[in-house]
Amino acid sequence: MIVPTGTADVLLRTEGRAGFITLNRPRAINALTHAMVLAVDAALTEWEHDPAVTTVVIEGAGERGLCAGGDIRAIHDDARAGGSASEDFWRDEYRLNARIARYPKPYVALMDGIVMGGGVGVSAHGSVRVVTERSRIAMPETGIGFVPDVGGTHLLGRAPGELGTHLALTGGHVGAADAILTGLADHFVPSTELPALVEDLTRLPAEEAVARHTTTAPPGVLAEQREWIDACYPAETVETIVERLFDTGAPAAKEAATTLLAKSPTALKATLATLRRSRALGTLEEVLDLEFRVSCAALRTPDLVEGIRAQVVDKDRDPRWAPATLPEVTDGAVARFFTAPPGGDLGLAAARRAHEDRATRDRV
Numbered sequence: 001m002i003v004p005t006g007t008a009d010v011l012l013r014t015e016g017r018a019g020f021i022t023l024n025r026p027r028a029i030n031a032l033t034h035a036m037v038l039a040v041d042a043a044l045t046e047w048e049h050d051p052a053v054t055t056v057v058i059e060g061a062g063e064r065g066l067c068a069g070g071d072i073r074a075i076h077d078d079a080r081a082g083g084s085a086s087e088d089f090w091r092d093e094y095r096l097n098a099r100i101a102r103y104p105k106p107y108v109a110l111m112d113g114i115v116m117g118g119g120v121g122v123s124a125h126g127s128v129r130v131v132t133e134r135s136r137i138a139m140p141e142t143g144i145g146f147v148p149d150v151g152g153t154h155l156l157g158r159a160p161g162e163l164g165t166h167l168a169l170t171g172g173h174v175g176a177a178d179a180i181l182t183g184l185a186d187h188f189v190p191s192t193e194l195p196a197l198v199e200d201l202t203r204l205p206a207e208e209a210v211a212r213h214t215t216t217a218p219p220g221v222l223a224e225q226r227e228w229i230d231a232c233y234p235a236e237t238v239e240t241i242v243e244r245l246f247d248t249g250a251p252a253a254k255e256a257a258t259t260l261l262a263k264s265p266t267a268l269k270a271t272l273a274t275l276r277r278s279r280a281l282g283t284l285e286e287v288l289d290l291e292f293r294v295s296c297a298a299l300r301t302p303d304l305v306e307g308i309r310a311q312v313v314d315k316d317r318d319p320r321w322a323p324a325t326l327p328e329v330t331d332g333a334v335a336r337f338f339t340a341p342p343g344g345d346l347g348l349a350a351a352r353r354a355h356e357d358r359a360t361r362d363r364v
Helices: 034-048 072-081 085-102 152-157 163-170 176-181 191-201 206-211 222-232 238-247 251-262 265-279 284-298 302-313 331-338 348-363
Strands: 010-015 018-023 055-060 065-067 107-111 114-116 128-131 136-138
Touching: 010 034, 018 034, 034 055, 034 085, 055 065, 055 191, 065 107, 072 085, 072 302, 085 284, 085 348, 107 191, 128 176, 128 206, 152 163, 152 265, 152 284, 163 222, 163 251, 163 265, 176 222, 191 206, 222 238, 222 251, 238 251, 238 265, 265 284, 265 302, 265 331, 284 331, 284 348
Parallel strands: 018 055, 055 107, 065 114, 107 128, 114 136
Antiparallel strands: 010 018
């Protein structure tokens, strides 16, 4: 039986053994609003305790992608007004990201088409992550004066070698094979097979259903670029990374260097520092706590407003970064990204530890 519920922007239905979440803002490539985050979380709560639902599936409406990220126009307006709506949004969004990673039932993400920013957060933390030949996955935040969030530095920080650093700084997108290589996805299913996969998810265990349709992804590009990526990106500073990229002689490395010089210098340095810190942390919750500090700090920098203006509002693609160059970004400016925000820390790691302590006491 199909039982449709939800709101206009998040459609919910149960069919067979599966609960389906459909992000439903196709004209905006299903960009997330605060209300959508809350609706997804509510569905997870209901289905977690429903024995009839054994698998949860998240998908995007329309042909363009699962989710292009958060509603950055709203973030732009909030930052200009000096408001707190973005911090409130991130609190709930990051809690949802952590919940997805810990969800006790199979959580199948159909990562077809564009999956960026917040779209990665609601998919790549899932237990079963499916990509197609149309998948374009990215954390493009440095291009709008922001820093990868939604657990993105947790995911990219654990990619092989320095592939994650390369993707985080350049904001470059990856296709199916490279998404699997970097740990952002698990399975390749041709897009023509998605309707049959969805049908099988309603009647079979998730892993069995996906296995019926999984095949080998078309070749990617990152494996062939590992040599220069792993040689250039371990440098201590973004300036040195750029120098090494130009010096390698590889055309793709030079292109990466040119790309970096077009990004927000402040965002680049904050991103590198966040990645290095996240690698030293043990859990996703700890990284999300860190990213919450960084995101709230970015909200108070001029580059976030300017970057969204240039890329999304005015679309002139000519951001005027302040400071304009990497050497002008001081260590003190980067350090401010890691201070507690005015509204207080997120506290996910502490909440997780308290939950585990209670569970341990209950078992004793």
